[in-house]
Amino acid sequence: MSQSKLLSLPDDPRFLDMAYFEQGALPEEVRNLDSLKPEERETAIKFWQAVKSDFRFNEYLRGCLNCGVCTSGCPAAKFYDYGPREMIQYMMRDAVDKIWEFTNKKVWACVQCFTCSMRCPFNNEIAGLIMLLREYAVQFALPSAKEILAPYRRVLYTVMTLGNQVTPDMIQPEAFPDWGPQAVEESKNMDVYRKAIPVDLMQRTDVGWQPSLQTAVEMMTIMIESGVMDSIKKVDPDLYDMVMDIYEDRKAQLEEIKEKWQKGELNEDELPDSWLDL
Amino acid sequence: MSEQEQVDKKLQEELQNAFPMADTVDWNEVYQRIIYRYSTPHGLQHVKEELYKLEDKGEIIVHHIKPYNNPVKMQSLNGIPKTIPTDKLWNHKSCGQCGHIPGYPTSVFWMMNKMEIDYLDEPHQTSCTGWNYHASGASNPVALAGVYVRNMWRAYETGYFPLIHCGTSFGHYKEVRNTIILHKEIREKLRPIMRKLNMDIVVPEEVVHYSEWLYTMSKKAAQQKKYDLSNVKAAVHTPCHVYKLVPEDTIYDPEVWQGRRPAAPSGTVQNFGAKLVDYSTWWDCCGFGFRHILTEREFSRSFALFKKVIPAVEEAHADVFVTSDTGCVTTLDKSQWAGKAHGFNYNLPVLADAQFAAIAMGADPYTIAQIHWHATDVEGFLRKIGVPVDDYKEKFIQYLSDLREGKAQPQYLYTPHRKIDFYISVPERVKWYKKDVPK
Numbered sequence: 033m034s035q036s037k038l039l040s041l042p043d044d045p046r047f048l049d050m051a052y053f054e055q056g057a058l059p060e061e062v063r064n065l066d067s068l069k070p071e072e073r074e075t076a077i078k079f080w081q082a083v084k085s086d087f088r089f090n091e092y093l094r095g096c097l098n099c100g101v102c103t104s105g106c107p108a109a110k111f112y113d114y115g116p117r118e119m120i121q122y123m124m125r126d127a128v129d130k131i132w133e134f135t136n137k138k139v140w141a142c143v144q145c146f147t148c149s150m151r152c153p154f155n156n157e158i159a160g161l162i163m164l165l166r167e168y169a170v171q172f173a174l175p176s177a178k179e180i181l182a183p184y185r186r187v188l189y190t191v192m193t194l195g196n197q198v199t200p201d202m203i204q205p206e207a208f209p210d211w212g213p214q215a216v217e218e219s220k221n222m223d224v225y226r227k228a229i230p231v232d233l234m235q236r237t238d239v240g241w242q243p244s245l246q247t248a249v250e251m252m253t254i255m256i257e258s259g260v261m262d263s264i265k266k267v268d269p270d271l272y273d274m275v276m277d278i279y280e281d282r283k284a285q286l287e288e289i290k291e292k293w294q295k296g297e298l299n300e301d302e303l304p305d306s307w308l309d310l
Numbered sequence: 311m312s313e314q315e316q317v318d319k320k321l322q323e324e325l326q327n328a329f330p331m332a333d334t335v336d337w338n339e340v341y342q343r344i345i346y347r348y349s350t351p352h353g354l355q356h357v358k359e360e361l362y363k364l365e366d367k368g369e370i371i372v373h374h375i376k377p378y379n380n381p382v383k384m385q386s387l388n389g390i391p392k393t394i395p396t397d398k399l400w401n402h403k404s405c406g407q408c409g410h411i412p413g414y415p416t417s418v419f420w421m422m423n424k425m426e427i428d429y430l431d432e433p434h435q436t437s438c439t440g441w442n443y444h445a446s447g448a449s450n451p452v453a454l455a456g457v458y459v460r461n462m463w464r465a466y467e468t469g470y471f472p473l474i475h476c477g478t479s480f481g482h483y484k485e486v487r488n489t490i491i492l493h494k495e496i497r498e499k500l501r502p503i504m505r506k507l508n509m510d511i512v513v514p515e516e517v518v519h520y521s522e523w524l525y526t527m528s529k530k531a532a533q534q535k536k537y538d539l540s541n542v543k544a545a546v547h548t549p550c551h552v553y554k555l556v557p558e559d560t561i562y563d564p565e566v567w568q569g570r571r572p573a574a575p576s577g578t579v580q581n582f583g584a585k586l587v588d589y590s591t592w593w594d595c596c597g598f599g600f601r602h603i604l605t606e607r608e609f610s611r612s613f614a615l616f617k618k619v620i621p622a623v624e625e626a627h628a629d630v631f632v633t634s635d636t637g638c639v640t641t642l643d644k645s646q647w648a649g650k651a652h653g654f655n656y657n658l659p660v661l662a663d664a665q666f667a668a669i670a671m672g673a674d675p676y677t678i679a680q681i682h683w684h685a686t687d688v689e690g691f692l693r694k695i696g697v698p699v700d701d702y703k704e705k706f707i708q709y710l711s712d713l714r715e716g717k718a719q720p721q722y723l724y725t726p727h728r729k730i731d732f733y734i735s736v737p738e739r740v741k742w743y744k745k746d747v748p749k
């Protein structure tokens with residue numbers, strides 16, 4: 033039996049959507065690229081190409097009934113002008129302009145609860161697709177990513193240098209007035225409250241738990257080698273410089289201590305209680 | 311033609327009649343499409359098979375659950391067994407818990423002491439960095455895999471099996487594990503980075519959340535219960551990242567909600583004798599949102615209050631909200647105070663299952679469960695179940711003032727680390743940690 037006689041199924045089952053008159057991706061001329069500013073057009077196309085060629089894209093986008101189940105359970109859709117169905121439809125239609133618009137604003141509304149992913153009858157990994165847009169928004173240093181990351185800078189600094197997301201002492205009354213009087217009380221007496229936690233790793237106020245110096249350096253190495261620091265450089269060059277300086281210092285300190293330890297020359301008593309005080 | 315041949319021929323003819331298109335369809339293609347469309351990208355059975363294949367090929371090291379981990383077989387969503395190690399555990403702490411809800415991990419450690427479970431808590435650990443990833447997108451799959459494998463390597467070195475404290479770390483690590491196993495290109499980019507750190511790719515046999523461990527242990531733990539909880543109406547919020555991220559790989563049990571909702575933490579609450587109460591938005595998010603809780607809290611507050619706290623109180627008349635993740639405890643607890651300004655004075659106490667269980671077993675609510683970090687009325691709830699809160703509080707206030715004046719030394723749940731452990735990870739470290747631990 034020859035291959036040509038086989039009943040052939042459509043090439044890409046994702047593009048079978050009877051809600052649309054025309055099947056498949058929209059042809060170039062039908063897409064409303066005119067709605068984009070001329071200087072954005074090229075980036076928008078490149079951005080979308082990058083997302084589509086990511087190794088996760090085909091695995092995550094599998095088809096769409098346009099049923100809206102994802103949006104009906106979406107917490108962000110209840111609060112913002114936002115919905116995951118909309119995004120999936122743009123992706124299915126290859127609608128560069130719409131995806132560009134979506135990435136530059138709406139995509140940041142998602143709270144990453146994965147309700148949509150669990151509910152989708154097509155098993156789309158919707159929350160994962162949202163992360164793809166966000167990841168590439170950072171990599172392309174899009175204005176929306178810069179805007180989102182600006183108030184988040186201190187957090188990013190803590191993550192990149194200590195591998196912790198938050199610190200106890202970030203709960204300051206002026207930043208968290210809505211957390212009530214208890215938070216104010218804690219922030220005023222942070223030192224003694226932390227000392228009253230019965231685990232030595234958790235007694236500092238400037239980090240949730242204290243990682244070892246080696247651990248911090250190893251994690252920073254991973255961030256550098258895997259290209260995370262390169263993307264941060266594009267979004268926030270000052271932060272990049274700061275983290276890289278710290279990395280060099282810490283690495284040198286670690287090497288010195290390791291060498292001494294290996295030679296049996298390290299006097300532990302001379303070390304400060306924490307390398308954070310070095 | 312022999313009789314057998316005639317039968318075969320007849321059979322072929324009948325098959326042809328029954329399925330006239332049988333030889334004009336490429337069944338392989340159909341199977342492929344069925345697998346593509348109706349299995350998740352992270353089918354658990356498939357991932358496990360691939361895991362062992364990679365181990366056989368020598369591509370990865372699998373951290374196996376050993377008999378000394380006292381494994382217990384539980385069931386995951388689709389009935390595939392999930393092995394929960396219950397002893398010799400390496401605690402993978404949560405940055406949000408340690409930072410803002412310190413009574414969460416200390417309750418876990420306290421219970422392990424109480425049940426004589428051998429464990430490690432090391433400084434050679436980072437967070438999963440998943441909070442940052444889901445909030446900002448400032449990471450990538452290779453970095454996330456590197457962070458996971460580095461932590462898993464440190465656990466593997468010690469022979470203790472990793473137990474993941476954070477719900478996000480748990481969900482996120484399940485996903486990262488699948489990515490490592492299913493994608494060669496990720497392993498190829500990851501390997502040189504790990505080699506640079508003198509490590510190899512280690513993948514534990516199971517990704518286990520502490521709430522799964524706690525549920526598995528809960529009947530035994532409840533034997534040491536000190537207070538009667540039979541009058542407690544507890545509403546449960548099951549954290550999204552625990553059961554919606556890689557949904558198949560979470561434990562379910564016919565004894566809990568007839569197996570229709572995740573076993574933990576509902577089952578733990580149930581096994582401790584409290585009454586589980588239901589509310590219509592049990593499945594909904596808490597409002598944490600990763601970035602939202604830090605820089606867009608009007609969303610978190612409104613969502614937590616209107617979609618979770620109010621239904622739990624108005625529909626279910628809950629006395630307490632029990633949950634099992636960092637972000638959920640924080641959001642549900644911290645979002646209620648601001649509601650007062652608008653006349654929504656609910657003040658529903660919020661506790662992690664670990665705190666709930668430890669307190670029920672007699673843990674000090676302040677030095678161990680650290681309830682003074684909570685914004686809701688946990689004290690009121692504890693009075694209701696008969697905990698002598700005021701005695702504990704008086705002692706704690708004294709302890710704080712003694713600490714401040716240098717009259718008391720900090721108390722510890724396990725022997726503090728040596729100074730060198732804060733600097734480098736010495737391979738023989740476990741011997742040091744363990745040598746003077748009273749058995």
Ligand code: SF4
Nearest residue numbers: 096097099100102152
């Ligand atoms: S739930 Fe799935 S199939 Fe339905 S609209 Fe959303 S993405 Fe499409």
Ligand code: SF4
Nearest residue numbers: 106142143145146148
């Ligand atoms: S993951 Fe995002 S898009 Fe999906 S339901 Fe949650 S908030 Fe909505």
